[in-house]
Amino acid sequence: MGVKASEYIPQDKMRDLIDDDNLLLLVISRFGIHFGFGDSTIDEVCRDNGVDCSTFLAVANLIAGKNYTGYSVSLPSLIDYLKRAHTYFSDFILPTIRRKLIEAINCNDVNDVAFLILKFYDDYTIEVENHMSYENDTIFKYVEKLMHGLPTGKFNISKYSVSHDNGSQKLKELKDIVIRHYRQPNNDLLNSALYDIINCENDLISHSEIEERLFVPAVMKLEKSAVGMDISHGGVSETRTDASVAILSDREKDIIKCVAKGMSNKEIADALFLSIHTVTTHRRNITAKLQIHSPAGLTIYAIINNLIDIAEVNLQ
16 A cells, blocks of 8 residues: 555656555556656656556556546556456466466375365466456457447446456465465475465456456446447346346345445445444345345446436446
8 A cells, every 4th residue: 555645646756656556566567658767757657658647547546545536447548458467467477376386385296285286276277367368358359349339249248247256266265275284394485476376366356446446337338328229238228127126125225226326334324324234234135136246246237227327326
């Protein structure tokens, strides 16, 4: 977390942004920005590198835990960023972690726990690569067609968002398995691998937040504004509601509306005169009924099923 209290703005120096939060080095890299920018401002560096400054600031502020809602998002710029992030995961950090694991553990005995750890990791890597290939080959191409006014079939971004998984949970499980159950006298190599796993886990969480909080809302906005296209983009009228709405109680619908407006559990509790525990219980029941886990997914669900008007949702 950075030490600069306020959000980053175009007039800030790019080098100060890195000093404030060195995790933003990855953001700079994934936007294709070259180092050697001296004392140039964020706006100047973005302009020199052909990067949309507003999109850069939205991502940087989100990653740093600052206010990002005042910056519009360019989908072409954000898609380029996400594609570079995918390349970093699949071509660099995941293979690097695997090499370190092989050096750190003894995989000679196929019955040994070390072999199982490596197999767990390999299976996980395949899942991540398949997920990112799906985003590259299906999601991004769908958005690019949408931007150019080309036919997109019955697909819409909600089909992606409600099932979106950041992939970090399995890395956490692997880390916990190694720490709790794998005994080894010299832990230096293993510590290095675990450190990379922890960083990758956090990076995947941040990556998922960018997709859910910036990418998906921007695509929803594009879908909404497309000529002759309704919110579902599949020939379904905006006035149609899903059968799942009938299984929700009135209170659960109220809570979904609040979630779609970006309210925290405490804010929901205060607004509806409930305890935070009651709100948490309701949200658990909503998840069980709808199988939608993320706030972004619930927001899309609420809009599609007319629980809330899209104008009430902050799509920046």
